[in-house]
Amino acid sequence: MPAEGHPRPAQTLQEISAQTLQEPLKSGDPRYADVSAGRGTRELQKMRLCIEDHRARDNRYAKIAFTGHRGAGKSTELLRLEHDLGDRFTCLHLFVDENLIRDCDYTDLLLWMVDAVVDRFASDRHPLKQQHVESVEWFAEKTLEDTSTVKAEIAAEMELKGQTKADWWVASLRLLARIKSRIQGNIEQRKVIRQTLQNYGRELVDRVNILLDQAQNALEKANKAPDLLIVQDNLDRLPEEVCRRLFFQNGDLLKQLRAHVIFTVPIAMILAPWNIGTVFENRFTMPMIKISNLDNEAYQPGIDALVRLVAARADVDAVFTSNDIVAFLARMSGGSVRDLLRLINYAQLEARTDGKTQIDQASADAAVKELRIDFERLLIPRHVYFPLLREIHQTKADWESPEQKTDATSVKQQREFFSELLLNGSVLEYNGDRSWYDVHPIVQRIDTFNDNAE
Numbered sequence: 001m002p003a004e005g006h007p008r009p010a011q012t013l014q015e016i017s018a019q020t021l022q023e024p025l026k027s028g029d030p031r032y033a034d035v036s037a038g039r040g041t042r043e044l045q046k047m048r049l050c051i052e053d054h055r056a057r058d059n060r061y062a063k064i065a066f067t068g069h070r071g072a073g074k075s076t077e078l079l080r081l082e083h084d085l086g087d088r089f090t091c092l093h094l095f096v097d098e099n100l101i102r103d104c105d106y107t108d109l110l111l112w113m114v115d116a117v118v119d120r121f122a123s124d125r126h127p128l129k130q131q132h133v134e135s136v137e138w139f140a141e142k143t144l145e146d147t148s149t150v151k152a153e154i155a156a157e158m159e160l161k162g163q164t165k166a167d168w169w170v171a172s173l174r175l176l177a178r179i180k181s182r183i184q185g186n187i188e189q190r191k192v193i194r195q196t197l198q199n200y201g202r203e204l205v206d207r208v209n210i211l212l213d214q215a216q217n218a219l220e221k222a223n224k225a226p227d228l229l230i231v232q233d234n235l236d237r238l239p240e241e242v243c244r245r246l247f248f249q250n251g252d253l254l255k256q257l258r259a260h261v262i263f264t265v266p267i268a269m270i271l272a273p274w275n276i277g278t279v280f281e282n283r284f285t286m287p288m289i290k291i292s293n294l295d296n297e298a299y300q301p302g303i304d305a306l307v308r309l310v311a312a313r314a315d316v317d318a319v320f321t322s323n324d325i326v327a328f329l330a331r332m333s334g335g336s337v338r339d340l341l342r343l344i345n346y347a348q349l350e351a352r353t354d355g356k357t358q359i360d361q362a363s364a365d366a367a368v369k370e371l372r373i374d375f376e377r378l379l380i381p382r383h384v385y386f387p388l389l390r391e392i393h394q395t396k397a398d399w400e401s402p403e404q405k406t407d408a409t410s411v412k413q414q415r416e417f418f419s420e421l422l423l424n425g426s427v428l429e430y431n432g433d434r435s436w437y438d439v440h441p442i443v444q445r446i447d448t449f450n451d452n453a454e
Contacts, residue, residue, distance in 0.1 A: 010314040013348045013357065019313040020345040022338055024075030027083030032076065033309040038289035038302030038335070041431040044077055047262075047284040051085065054260060056216055056227045062260040065247075065276045067267050068286035069428060070236055071338025074264060077286065078231050089229040089260065090219055092116050096234050099184045104242055106250040107197040108183060109232060110208050111139060115176040117215050117228075126218050128211070138207050140175050142200060143182075143193045201253055209258045216259075228259040236264045240419065243269055251279035267429065268419035287431035289335035294396055294436055298331070306330035306340055319348075321360040328361070332368050334428050334440045343367045372442050378424050379443070385426075386448045388417070389439050392427055393449075396436040 009030075010016040025032045036044065047064060054062040068074050082091035094116055096104055114136065121128055182189045197204055212228060220226040238246065243266055247254075254261070269276040270285060277283045290302040310316065310326050320326055329347065333340035346367035347359045356363065379385040392398065398418050421427040426443045430436055443449060 009312070011318050013319065013352050013359070016314055016319055016348045017345055020341040020348075022071075022341065024079055027080045031312050032080070033305065033312045035073070035289050035302075035305035035309060035337075038299070038305035039287055039431060040290055040302075041285075041287055043284045043286055043431075044081070047282075048081060048085065050282050050284075051081075051229065051260060051262075052088070054227075056258070056260075059258075061258055062229075062262075062282060063255045063257075063280055064260075064262045065265045065269075065280040065283040066262050066286070067236065067265040067270055067276065067283070069267050069288055069336065069422070069425065071336045071425070072286055072288055073337045074236070074286055075233055078233065078262065078264075082229065082231065085229065086225060088225050089227045090225045091229045091231065092120055093231045093233060096232075096238075097180075097184060101234070101237050102239060102242070103190075104235075104238055104246060105194050105198075106246055106253060107194050107204065109246075109254075110204060111176070111179065111183070111197075113230065113232075114139065114208060114211060115180065116230075117211055118176070121215060121218060126222050126224070128214050128218055136175055139179055139197075142196050143179050201250075205253050205256050209256070212257065212259045229262070230257075230259050231262045231264075233264050236266045238266060240266070240268065240416075244274070247276060247279050248274065255280070267422050271415065271419060271422075285429075285431075285435075287435070288428045289337075290430050291331050291333070291335045291441070292438070302335060303327055303330050306333065306335070306337075309337065309340070310344065314344075319359060321358045325359055325361060325364050329364055329367070332364075332371075332441050334425075334438075334442070335430070336425065336428065336440075339371065339425070339440075339442075343371060346370045368442060368445065372445055375426055375440065375443050376446055379426060379446070382448045385421075386446075386451070389421075389426065389443060389449060392421075392437055393439040393444065396438055398437070 007015070007018055010019045019031065036042075047066065050064065051062050054060045066074065066078070079093065082089070082093060085091065092113075094112060096109075097112070100108055118128065118136065179193070183193055184190075216226055216228050219228070235243075235246070247263070247265070247269070254263070263280070265276050267285070268274070270283070289305055290299040291306070293299050307316075307323070307326050307330055310330070314320075316323060316326055329340060329343045333343060343364070344359070344367070347363045350366040350370075351357075351359050351363040354363070379389075398414075418427070422429065426440050427437050428440055430438065439449070
């Protein structure tokens with residue numbers, strides 16, 4: 001029987017599409033498979049120990065940069081970490097609003113954080129004392145030109161619903177919702193609000209810290225896990241320029257927060273010239289699951305881990321014509337959980353289109369072809385990308401061409417180019433005795449990759 005609230009392992013091709021959705025798995029989800037043996041690293045265990053070494057009562061708060069490829073399974077592992085630390089930490093898992101993903105500011109993060117804290121404590125029936133949530137009023141006074149009017153409207157709405165002034169936290173949440181809606185919906189208003197809050201950067205952090213302090217006091221009085229751990233997820237989707245502003249210009253402000261915080265960071269931010277380690281002392285990277293070694297020999301522990309991942313989501317004998325098909329798709333994924341699920345979804349659609357009831361080798365090959373075409377559309381112009389990709393595959397490092405210029409501008413361009421390859425998934429980072437890179441197996445199947453002609 002499947003766990004309550006979770007779909008059973010797919011028995012048919014029609015059912016497999018629900019099992020290939022790109023979503024993080026909460027702790028206890030039967031679809032989870034432990035793939036740590038395939039990564040060749042113990043970074044997740046080290047990150048847990050690092051968090052446990054910090055305590056709010058000692059005024060020591062962990063600030064961690066957590067990086068890795070998109071689609072590697074970071075969110076799922078973070079949710080499991082939160083569950084495992086639940087006896088000592090009260091966890092908040094936050095996501096950047098989709099409307100702000102291309103243009104996020106530290107003031108946005110702090111506003112959403114305040115909203116999440118007030119909401120969580122109200123929902124858990126541990127509402128904070130009214131006099132200690134002045135951060136909300138402060139946000140409103142600084143960002144809303146018509147604060148009195150907005151507050152009057154909220155009071156009227158509450159009265160209609162039979163809510164009283166004692167339900168002050170309801171008013172706070174609605175006030176925060178008004179501010180957030182203005183940031184989300186109007187670019188000009190967003191700029192004005194951000195500029196206003198940036199002018200009070202230090203005071204802004206102080207106000208948020210007052211709220212965080214009282215939140216942790218409330219937890220202790222309620223005999224709950226007293227340390228607050230905030231996971232700020234999906235920041236790894238931010239563009240490079242947004243990351244530069246958020247972390248490298250304003251990282252010192254973020255590190256002043258009196259709570260433990262994990263920031264997800266784009267994988268390119270661990271490379272020169274950025275090096276997120278110069279901002280956050282504690283940095284951990286989750287590499288891809290290895291499907292081969294440095295010598296290009298198959299890495300069976302990694303392939304087996306990916307096969308187990310598929311078996312947790314589907315009855316392999318019912319959905320695939322053989323276990324070899326699953327292993328083939330695992331190898332073609334490059335160790336990316338996201339790409340493996342994409343390949344399976346592509347394959348089931350191909351099989352059903354052909355009137356088949358199982359995924360066979362022909363369906364798997366067609367899925368690989370479809371993902372290959374996706375990559376081909378990314379890697380244009382070919383004469384620029386593929387000589388460099390061949391070099392990376394041969395050296396398992398960034399490229400080093402005799403024709404490369406070494407002036408500052410050229411080096412900067414080369415770094416940005418390599419970062420792009422990491423971000424679009426055509427180059428993947430692996431681990432073991434050392435970190436190394438390789439070209440995605442499906443990119444290696446593109447004709448131009450195997451063409452030695454310039």
